Amino acid sequence: MNIKNNALIIALQVSLLLACRAYAQESNSFNVKKNLEYCVAQASKTLQVIPSDGTLPRTVPNGSNEWKFVSYKDWTSGFWPGELWYLYELREDRKWQEQADKFSRFLIPLSTSKANDHDLGFQIFNSFGNGYRLTKNKEYKEIILRTADTLATLFNAKVGTILSWPHNKYGGHNTIIDNMMNLEMLFWASKNGGNKKLYDIAVKHATTTMNNHFRPDYSAYHVVIYDYETGKKIKGITAQGYSDDSMWARGQAWAIYGFTMVYRETKDVKFLNFAHKVARVYLDKLTTEDLIPYWDFNAPNIPDEPRDASAAAIVSSALLELSSYTKEEALKNEYLSKSKKMIASLSDNYQSRDVNSAFLLHSTGHKPAGSEIDCSINYADYYYLEALLRLQKLK
Template sequence: MNIIKEKDSTKDILTQLRGKMLQNSNKISTNFPHFTEGNHYSYRNDGFWTTGFWPALNLLAYQYYKDDLFLKTFQDCSNHLIKLLDREDILDHDIGFIYIPTFLGHYKLFGDAQSKEIALKAADMLKNRFNSKGKFIRAWNDWEDDTADFREEKKGKVIIDSLMNIPLLFWASEQTKNDDYFIVAKEHAETVMNYIVREDFSTYHTFNFDHVTGTPKKGKTQQGYADESCWSRGQAWGIYGFALVYQYTKEVKFLEMSMKLADYFIERLPEDSVPSWDFDAVENNNIKDSSAAAIAASGLLLVSELEKSEKERYYLKALEIINSLCSEYLSCESDFEALLRKGCSDLPRGAGIESGIIYGDYFFLEALVKLNNVKSFFER
């Protein structure tokens, strides 16, 4: 495997990955990968939050490679995503993860009117989750195995991942000239900044509010090590998400927050620049999360574009992370379906540990193609 010394080297990596991704498109087709079990992806075809990343990966691959098979796979998966829009019991605040890199991405590429309409419908569903008392977008719906207490708690729960979903609202505001979308997105981002980010610029995974009064209660984790620990993928979502909010609002406080979260992330990185699943984990602290590294790298590339005075520092750190992923975590072998090894989906629940993960693959490919002047579907 070639080691990236400068961004042009990524073209060699992308060339090596093309054949594998074409093979996967043929094999996986209209299934929806989640994480690998053994060498092969397990599927979640039930509208899970990761549903959009497989068609999105193919659309992103088409954007770079121009192979028609990638576009066909995206189109073949689209019908399932369209039908999901009738399932408000399934779709939650992660609707942005499903429809931003798919239909919004398709609209950006082709100007397709149907894709625009679908993305706007998804934006309406996201906006309708806004709690005006607490100024937050409710994260999760009810799940079958919920306890009564957890079901009640979720009515007032916000999670840091949400920052990656609200670009859908900012975009919808621009398209419709309706400020309501913008106001909801901005107020939600401010709530995340005020309550999920701690004083040392580490982050909670989730924060609970009283859903009736909007009163803040406390921070908690769902996938991190402990309530007061720093889950590395959540920190990566924060880096990328606040930078996206700045792109749309141009309010410097959001870019500054992205940079502070980035500095915390960078300072806690180990020698190989790929973090443990949780920066503060005492148990299983040797378990890596390559998906957190990929998300952070793509976010850092955006920060380096937005903050000119720190451009070189964040850009070079992104390259360093990508270099490590390419040299130690990448799999070009056809028998292992994921692009990246050693992701960690949900360690507390024993799910997807040291596995390939579809969103890790997506943001890894996104970082690579961004280095070759291909724009992210999440970015303005």
């Protein structure tokens, strides 16, 4: 056999080996479709157990397989109809549209009543916002516009933020980091027939939060208290984190997602730069091998502390979007790879499967209050499904 033939055989063998490796890698790669179908199956089970009294599923406690249901007034009421709209987007099946419309309509009273807190964005934009995006139903649009005006009534111009909890005074005007998420409804309304001032309110809230809500390392306080009259910051505290100086996992997740969204809506680079900073501290302090955080990064009994799958779901979805705005290749790849690993970890080790009909286990709601610890929660499911859909579009 001559040298040319030997070289040809070696080249063929190398090509075959590389092809086999590529096939093996593809076979072992994360299956987005499979996990989306899992969500379809789980949501179908949940639909079978919801009572016909206008309530919506919120949480499945640890050790139980039954949902606890809440009224439309609960701050989480928009997540379940939001999930249904996402499933309609996935399947384009009238069944999901009908169910999404049904459960969204339970929330209509929120658009015609006084604002009780900042959560109107979570409630109305996750439900009717997704519904309008997919159907262009004019009734949905009017509901969103009315609710955006209602949310704006909580804005304090002297402070520069929306009051989060009117019922919790804390000795001043309180604003929580979660409130960043509700700005999306204001941005949308300002661009879709609503008052243009809603855009200014959202930008002012985001700017004030950026300037006052973070420690020198860019970790977030949960709550910041301002003087009602002067607008000056009084102090930063926690409500649901371990301590006033600790990094509450879900709070930092809201910050990453929120400032990424604000950049999308404003294209102001200062918000993009800030999104990078709040993501950086989260990723640098995330020491768990599976990238699912403990409920608070400074909780005293790590590794014997509950995890928070909801924080991971929020961050995984946010990083996919943030990567799309990132020009630096190494950073873009880091966001993508870590987001994908988070989604894969949630799918492989945190799915509810035969335990209950939620999507995920091991979320933590309010540990200091002893509430919803190591359980299934609807907002974890919502952002997990959103992350899967974003990943599918990316692929």
